[in-house]
Amino acid sequence: MKFNKLIPELSVKNIHKSKEFYLEILQFQLIYERIEDKFAFISLDGAQMMIEQCNGHWQTGELEYSYGRGINFQIEVEDIESILQNLKKHSIPLFRDLMLNNYSGFTQKEFIVQDPDGYLLRFSQAF
Template sequence: MMIEQCNGHWETGELEYPYGRGINFQIEVENIEAILQNLKNHNISLFRDTMINNYSGFTQKEFIVQDPDGYLLRFSQAYSMQ
């Protein structure tokens, strides 16, 4: 995946804010709490609060933050109920 500024080379349609329009990138991490603390330290609010979700038998702890262009970044960590 490559993310770059608008440069006139890759546009597939008219660009209007918010550019992300609901795109949700999932990023798997090993220490979700460290990322949450870093966001809190920088006063960045979450789009969706921390939650525990089960997807077809796979459980993960996750939250979503929205970047300035509207893209949704879902940080997730494998979670054990034990």
């Protein structure tokens, strides 16, 4: 497996709840996990992330909801519609509805959803 040069690692409150959200609803794949560390390495269409239940190792201050304030992660996907349908099926509200945006000559569909810890995930599909 080739690892990306930048792989965010998100501290999460409950690894089981986060894994369910990312794997079952957002369709990420579990690449590997360290169950004893409550850690998972996940991937979707080449985007790679790590999630780990809060353990104090990386904490620079008190964590409170919503985690990751001031950041959003853009994740380019091949099938944005199937992710949208899964979110609707599970009654998960969008932070920002599906929209079309034009960036320097290319157009993409995108929407934003918050994960269980409040991280903003911006899914996009170019066309």
